[in-house]
Amino acid sequence: MLALFLPLFLVFLMFGVPVFFAMLAAPGLLLYFNGQERDVALMYRNIFNGIDNGVLLAIPFFMLAGELMNRGGITERLVSFCQAIIGSVRGGLAQVNILSSMLFAGMSGSAVADTSALGSMLIPAMEKEGYTRKFSAAITAASSVIGPIIPPSGIMIIYAYVMEVSVAALFAGGIIPGILVGLGLMIVTRLMANKYEYPPAKRVVLNNVTISPGENLAARILLRLMLAAVLYPLVTSLGGFADEMTGGQIALAFAIALAIGEVIIQIQRRLMSENFRIVSKRAVLPLLTPVIILGGILGGVATPTEASALAVAYAAFLGLIVLRTLKLSEVPGVLIRSATTSGVVLLLVGAAMAFKTVVSLSHAAEDLAVFIVSITSDPLFLLLLINILLFIVGMFLDAGPAIIILGPILAPIFINMGIHPVHFAMIMSVNLTVGLATPPMGLVLFVASSVSGVKVEAISRAILPFLAVEVFVIFLITYFPIISLGIPKWLGFVKDADLMGPLLGAIF
């Protein structure tokens, strides 16, 4: 009888019961009528214990850091940096929109935040350049889904916690898929530029931009340090340094990396215009955020919670003191919004942990596994089916709740079939994140509509070519595990991963 909680849950959900209550009411009612009242008490304990975990601190912190970063000044700096880099190709502002989303993705883990921050700035600018408003809204919505794919990512923290996977592994796994989605969108935009005669290419590096002496100095130092950090592994591996380096050798290797970096910087100084360099320098301080977050977590220096707290401190320091893009009067609103959003997510996570208990008590996952395997035992076909299911769910439900509900049910089935947990996490995360931009209930479509004033229906039609690319990328991720497992394996977060997957395995 307990297995009936899944259909009951779906009925509740369909008739508009909030996910949190549906997740508790459906199993709770059945447990009660089944005479298992003690398990209701167990469910409550699991809600509380589910919320009472330090890993979850990263959720409010990343939300807060994203809110602090999404202030006008920082958005403007990033957008002008992207314009300087890519704005001069045909369909430039559309490309700028995508690249800005990719950079923003490294700072905030939310697609909604990206749509509202970038949309309110770029949609009017694109319209002024000659793009239609609905196209501008569609590209903003389509590119904002990169936000939760490239780390940091709110839904990946939730998935990692509920399904007991390493957050760092998921963050590392999201990098290539996120970049692929971005590149896919850029290619389609370029192809569409020829067909639909987008505005012609023109030089878009801003003139007369200034930078304060203090920020100039900070940007110069940080740029050199970041470049040296990137070059350091190359120097140590090519320079014949021993595996176990002494303090002196480390200092020497870093000094060499700094010197090589300096040569590169001096060469680019001669190649780039003064304006280009200033625009780039103004982006250095905001772009340090992803370095802190990713460097901290993937480098094994900080836990996700610590990295997220550092990101909050840095974002507040940048917004309030250095760039002064954030007014003190805005801070309470920022705190309230991030607290409210994360409060709801935390309750959902708690409910998910209780739900997970009932899933295992009822053997629903096993029953479902038997049913699924009775349809076909071919993992390639099953992965196709699961992607279709996830895509449909994504059309109606937000990525966070969807991942919380489906993770405990679906993941064990596929992991048993030999799909790596990190790979499956990535398939679910990317698919459900793309669902944020799919009609009829895609959350970012509604945000893009309110920012642009274009009807959701119009954006839904204009977004279709971009969605097609995103679906294509989902299939690449599904059938080529190397895309999501390559970096985690390289960094040592996953050990026994089969990078080839069933498709390449069948071919070779």
Add this chain to the structure above:
Amino acid sequence: MNTISTLLAIIGGFNNKLLSFGRSLACVAMVLMVFCILLQIFYRYALNNALPWPEEAARALMIWMMAFVAPSAYRYAGFVAIEMVPDMMPKKIRALLMFSILLLATLVIAIMLSHAWAHFSAPLLFDSSGLNRLLQDSGINQLLGTSIEFKTAYIYLAMSVLLVIMLIVSAELILRQIAQFIWSEEEFPSLETPAVMVGD
């Protein structure tokens, strides 16, 4: 109609104040949470001395923060739901469906509250070691001449507080739904989310 209007005005006014106060407390909790973790980082990496309490304190603050803000989300429809089917229904049937959903939600809240209270008042109110170290190390007890001990139950209490506030909010939402069903949505409009929660 007058009675229900007055009742809604009283309970609505009370909820406005209570939830606004809760949101302010949540802001403070959020700032303190960040502060705790930054302190932990500073002690661990700069002073090479891992403090035993900051993570525990941040976790407690996170749960209390959730208790302070989640009722606001509940009141202003911030809980994720798929409303496609209800939106397709005629107004009166939709109001009836929403009323049933609210009753179901209230039932869930009430059952959770009974368990939350039992959790809080259970005999095993063991001390929270990390946070007690904070009370000892900081010298607060010596300074005040007290012997305050931190009980884990203080964290459990957050859930009861959350659920009691949600019950009060539920009462208001149910009343409003009844009024909308008997009279109309124009006379009893749905609550508007405060500007500070919506943002730009």
